[in-house]
Amino acid sequence: MAYQLARYPKTDMLARKDDGTWKHYSTQEVVDITRHFAAGLLSLGLGGENNQVKIAVLSPNRPEWLLTDLACQQSGAVLAPIYPTISESELQFVLHDSGAQAVFVSDRHMLEKVRLIRSELPQLREIFTYDREEGARHWSELPAMATPETLASVEAISKGITPDHLLTIIYTSGTTGTPKGVMLTHRNVLSNVLACIPYLPVSPEARALSFLPLNHIFERMVSYVYLTAGVSIYYAESMETIADNLREVKPGIFTTVPRLLEKVYEKIMAKGLELRGIKRALFFWAVNLGKEYELNRPLSFWYRLQLAIANRLVFSKWREALGGNIKCIVTGAAACQVRLLRIFTAAGMPILEGYGLTETSPVIAVNRFEAADRMFGTVGPLITDIQVQIAPDGEILCKGPNVTIGYYNRPDLTAEAIHDGWFHTGDIGTLVDGRFLKITDRKKEMFKTSGGKFVAPQPVENKFKESPYIEQIMVVGADRKFTAALIVPNFKNLEDWCRRQGLEFGSHEQVIKYHPVVELFKQAVDKYNQFFNHIDQVKKFRLLPQEWTVAGGELTPTLKLKRRVISDKYADEIEQIYS
Structure with a gap:
């Protein structure tokens, strides 16, 4: 605050909408x-x-x-x-x-x-x-x-x-059990703030829209970035009003998680499906063009010319829907689909995907605003003063001023997680070109089939969610003969499909039992299975009538799957798959 007051005092340091x-x-x-x-x-x-x-x-x-x-x-x-x-x-x-x-x-x-x-x-x-x-x-x-x-x-x-004073205790969302209180000092968080500022297009002229929970260290640390850089923070009224607030506030930056970004994309695609004639053809031509976008490789003159036309005729409307002033979108907490990274970047709204944990304050690596420091499918280069080692089993180990001093009241858990100053993230990854960190899965989420083969569920789930008809998916198969999946359909898109097929759209429970609907999803499963080896391929699936939510207990507040909860809740459905 004092830093901002001395350098660039603002009339709208913080803002909230009250009574309109x-x-x-x-x-x-x-x-x-x-x-x-x-x-x-x-x-x-x-x-x-x-x-x-x-x-x-x-x-x-x-x-x-x-x-x-x-x-x-x-x-x-x-x-x-x-x-x-x-x-x-x-x-x-x-x-x-x-x-x-x-x-x-x-x-x-x-x-x-x-x-x-x-x-x-x-x-x-x-x-x-x-x-x-x-x-x-x-x-x-x-x-x-x-x-x-x-x-x-x-x-x-x-x-x-002092820098070593305790700043906060943040209780993890508990995907696997009782919440753990992560202790972070002023040094932990400030080191992350100072390291990340140069990587983002933040300045005193900018505004940010804040809607990710401040209870999570991701949004909170980024808020400190905004305060230090002089960016005005506008708080969204609710998750339901984000689209309206984006148009009102016209932010230059906001943070999100992949699930919310997927929902934005789904709404854009739904609008495209409503178009007819030349407008519809132009829309999907632009989308397909965006899917081919690549970073740090020469783009042909013909491609660049087409992209300029697509930006003028189609993508400009996308940018306007998000306020018309977006310089970048920062995402974390889970893996983002590469096709979304390509399309939004092609549309002039680069997505900077990063990676970290509550225990690391949180950022370990992030793709920068400068294109030379970005690579699709990775979480970017390491930030300043952070060291990373890849353990023999593939686990990512981290050391630096951002690493937690431990878990509150739990020295036993602290000793398990930190050895010789190295924090064990629980994530599996690799360094691409010796520089870009790539996350391949969660160590605890990988499972072994009864045949002794390891399956990493996240890459499969992320690929399958490219289907417009798959809203949510969880791959199962631990100690089973083969890999299978629980699938929650995108019922809005499925309703449109049923209408086109002349099928009555009744209750969700009825619709998922229709033979043509089951066949539709079988075709989607077959389509995406081709990207994976035999062991990872989904052999059977069950469609579920109800979306997984935070309120229902199936998702964490950052919209990650609570696999144990879902497995317990749908134990009968899983048994039916294997019976």
Whole structure:
């Protein structure tokens, strides 16, 4: 904040839409509010030089979330953010394990979520809300509590905070079990911020739209990049309003995860399917042209000429739909389909795919804005000061100032994950051309068939999702005779297909049993199987009527598959495949 205030103070450092109007917070306002906010925390004993007080946040993205974060940093408190979609049992675990003495919640719904378990949390002293709720303390009480004495204490504590002080405890989303509290210091996160700034097209003239959960270190670290580079942060109203907010805010950059990018692409393709005649032909000609785009290889004059025409007639409309000002899109958390990387890059909206984990603050490698430092199908070169080794079994090991100091209250897990300073990521990968890191699978997600052959599910799943009719897929086959899959259809596209075939589109349960529908998916499976060897090929599949969601427990908050949960939930369907 002080850095931004001294170099490029802004009138819209942070912004949120309230009642149809964007409310702005200037750099000076943020500096003043967070300083007084920190003083208010100290007046309640929620802070201090010993770095012992933990404060939790349970809220979607909004300016108050970041204001709380910045206030905690100045008061010496440690922030423990929590996903708003967390289950009651996991919420109780995180609040108890972290020892949070105060929690900030967004609204009445989150407030009741905490109140239901408060009797089980003797250490929890205070609950504050961001929305004004009857019978609850509002966060604005805290800045109002500041006194000259507490403001002086804030100055002293801030000056005494070192790079090795604990900044945050972030509980992993728990794809395989109980959440683990990852401890990150100021040094861990700041090293990542300073390393990533040169790789992104960020400047004080730019705006960013924020919608990935701030509870995840990816969006939070990137937010610090924005603050340091002077980029204004506009918070999307909700996941449902992202398209509208993009057109309003006209950001130069935003971060996303591949699943959301796939949904954007699916909506664009659905619009294309509605076109007729020459417009439809032009649309799909441009898409096919984009699929052929390549980086760092000479493009023929004829291709470049066609691409210029496609950009003018087709891709310009895509850019306009995303605000018309996008310089790049940054994606992480899971593998992005290479065809999307090619098409969006050809359309003038390069996607910078990166890789990292909560434990690495998070970035280990990222494709740069400069084309010479990008390669499709990889997560890019390593960032500054990071070392990577590929273990004999293919696992990626990482060492650097970004690596966590360990798991909170779990020295046993810390010892398992970090050996001689090397963090074991659990991911399998390789270095392409000795420079570009390529992730091939999760070590824990690879499985062995009963024939003793290893199968890596992610490449298969990513390829199959290129089908417009496959929304979600999970490859199965551990200790079984062959590889199979559970498939959730894209019911919107499937409905259009049924209509064209003269089939009545009833309930999802009915549709997936239609013989022509099953044949349609068999053709898709046969088409994509040809890209894989015999062992990896999907021999049988089951169509499922219900999409997997975070609320349903099948996905993590960053939209990764919870394989164990899905396997348990659909155990009968899996048994039917192999019976």
